[in-house]
Amino acid sequence: MNQDELFKKVISHAKEYGFIFQSSEIYDGMQAIYDYGQNGVELKKNIRDYWWKAMVQMHENIVGLDSAIFMHPTTWKASGHVDAFNDPMIDNKDSKKRYRADVLLEDYAEKLRQKANKECVKAAKRFGESFDEAMFRETNPRVKGYLDEAQETMTRMAKSLEAEDLEDVKALIEEKGIACPVSGSKNWTEVRQFNLMFGTQMGSTADGASTVYLRPETAQGIFVNFLNVQKTGRMKIPFGIAQTGKAFRNEIVARQFIFRMREFEQMEMQFFVRPGEEMKWYDYWKEARINWHQTLGLGKENYRFNDHDKLAHYANAAADIEFNFPFGFKELEGIHSRTDFDLKAHEEHSGKKLQYFDPEINENYTPYVVETSIGLDRMFLAVLSSALREEKLEDGSTRTLLKIPMPLAPVKVAVLPLLKKDGLPEIAREVLSSLQLDHNCQYDEKDAIGKRYRRHDAIGTPLCITVDHQTKEDQTVTLRNRDTMQQERISISDLANRVEELVSIKNLLKP
Ligand code: GAP
Numbered sequence: 001m002n003q004d005e006l007f008k009k010v011i012s013h014a015k016e017y018g019f020i021f022q023s024s025e026i027y028d029g030m031q032a033i034y035d036y037g038q039n040g041v042e043l044k045k046n047i048r049d050y051w052w053k054a055m056v057q058m059h060e061n062i063v064g065l066d067s068a069i070f071m072h073p074t075t076w077k078a079s080g081h082v083d084a085f086n087d088p089m090i091d092n093k094d095s096k097k098r099y100r101a102d103v104l105l106e107d108y109a110e111k112l113r114q115k116a117n118k119e120c121v122k123a124a125k126r127f128g129e130s131f132d133e134a135m136f137r138e139t140n141p142r143v144k145g146y147l148d149e150a151q152e153t154m155t156r157m158a159k160s161l162e163a164e165d166l167e168d169v170k171a172l173i174e175e176k177g178i179a180c181p182v183s184g185s186k187n188w189t190e191v192r193q194f195n196l197m198f199g200t201q202m203g204s205t206a207d208g209a210s211t212v213y214l215r216p217e218t219a220q221g222i223f224v225n226f227l228n229v230q231k232t233g234r235m236k237i238p239f240g241i242a243q244t245g246k247a248f249r250n251e252i253v254a255r256q257f258i259f260r261m262r263e264f265e266q267m268e269m270q271f272f273v274r275p276g277e278e279m280k281w282y283d284y285w286k287e288a289r290i291n292w293h294q295t296l297g298l299g300k301e302n303y304r305f306n307d308h309d310k311l312a313h314y315a316n317a318a319a320d321i322e323f324n325f326p327f328g329f330k331e332l333e334g335i336h337s338r339t340d341f342d343l344k345a346h347e348e349h350s351g352k353k354l355q356y357f358d359p360e361i362n363e364n365y366t367p368y369v370v371e372t373s374i375g376l377d378r379m380f381l382a383v384l385s386s387a388l389r390e391e392k393l394e395d396g397s398t399r400t401l402l403k404i405p406m407p408l409a410p411v412k413v414a415v416l417p418l419l420k421k422d423g424l425p426e427i428a429r430e431v432l433s434s435l436q437l438d439h440n441c442q443y444d445e446k447d448a449i450g451k452r453y454r455r456h457d458a459i460g461t462p463l464c465i466t467v468d469h470q471t472k473e474d475q476t477v478t479l480r481n482r483d484t485m486q487q488e489r490i491s492i493s494d495l496a497n498r499v500e501e502l503v504s505i506k507n508l509l510k511p
Pocket of ligand 1: 259266333371
């Protein structure tokens with residue numbers, strides 16, 4: 001299966017097995033807005049729990065928060081979102097399709113990098129074990145040409161966007177001969193800025209109503225509560241505040257399924273540090289976050305850092321953790337050193353001090369902030385797309401399998417009576433009730449046992465417990481492992497421990 005086919009399969013599988021539905025589907029849906037079905041909501045919750053436990057529960061100096069989606073409108077003036085939360089958009093005059101100008105250029109650069117990678121793969125085959133890839137990348141004229149051009153394109157784009165020189169962004173698109181992916185036409189409009197915040201009216205009368213925004217990030221709810229939490233929690237710097245919740249962006253180009261949505265969920269943590277110590281913590285969080293990802297076992301080679309050339313208005317250092325999605329390496333998480341920009345801006349706009357007295361150095365200061373920010377939906381897509389596979393079995397048949405990391409699987413255990421008679425369903429229900437307080441379990445008695453195994457493989461259920469006639473004689477059941485398809489015979493009294501050993505989230509979080 002190539003990557004395009006895989007991506008199409010992921011989308012159709014997500015719908016067919018109750019992970020993700022198009023929002024308001026009976027009315028033909030809404031672009032870039034999705035609903036999570038019965039299995040999706042469990043997987044999403046498990047990813048959120050994995051994040052929350054790793055960030056809050058496992059750090060004694062990080063606490064949680066759940067701030068409101070609506071915030072005082074001045075929040076967004078202070079944060080810079082009213083003036084600067086824009087994307088450069090460009091329309092193709094022939095296809096009438098709208099694009100983000102920076103994304104067109106990023107895709108162009110990515111294609112050049114892919115060409116360079118292909119050359120490396122070919123050369124590696126040609127030279128065998130003596131191949132030195134780093135040297136090849138630096139010295140092979142063709143590969144170096146691709147990589148230099150990609151870098152130059154990104155550097156010039158970053159410079160032009162920084163200087164708000166949108167004419168140069170358009171000139172760059174034209175110079176590179178970038179065509180509309182739909183029509184192939186190079187007939188472009190000017191590049192214009194487009195604000196991504198959704199606004200709405202709060203208040204019942206038109207006169208008295210004021211414009212409020214649906215938050216475009218959860219971070220600002222943390223900043224405006226910085227002192228509330230610090231004082232009531234008696235927090236000492238360095239400390240962090242974490243929250244998960246919905247964010248909204250009127251994305252110009254909403255595509256790639258749940259990768260770029262207009263309503264999505266973020267998991268963000270703001271870590272408040274002493275000024276001057278931010279780079280130490282920035283490095284710390286880069287490492288901690290990549291370790292969190294790699295512990296899941298989706299393949300170390302599927303992650304890479306992208307250190308930013310173009311910094312957001314609030315940052316003095318920033319990097320993305322990129323994941324190898326079916327459509328290539330793309331941003332999954334951002335780690336940003338946000339300086340004291342946000343707290344200072346809120347001090348200025350609110351007239352309230354947001355400072356900390358540091359008893360160790362006997363000084364008042366506005367803390368600096370290092371942020372980790374990951375999209376829950378993107379993480380969901382990373383897990384789902386790397387889990388889906390079709391396996392050829394020894395008997396020549398194929399099975400569709402979701403090899404989701406076991407602790408994240410929506411359903412952990414399926415309890416299956418071999419037959420719908422002879423007292424087997426009753427025993428199976430007893431087994432179910434002994435496990436369901438600790439794990440999300442399902443009881444399933446419909447269809448032949450093989451079909452039931454397949455059904456649970458397809459939603460990623462790690463363990464199937466089958467109650468058969470032998471169970472009545474010796475109180476044992478079979479425990480089938482999703483990945484190996486091996487079955488072990490195990491006593492019912494040992495089940496709880498064995499299941500816990502295999503699917504517990506502790507397996508991911510052990511220090
Ligand atoms: N508070 C910082 C912040 O919001 P960001 O890089 O704009 O930074 C953080 O967003 C993360 O949120 C991204 O790495 C991505 O995972 C997720 N994200 C951003 N926009 C998204 C969208 N339209 N749909 C889904 N996820 C999105």
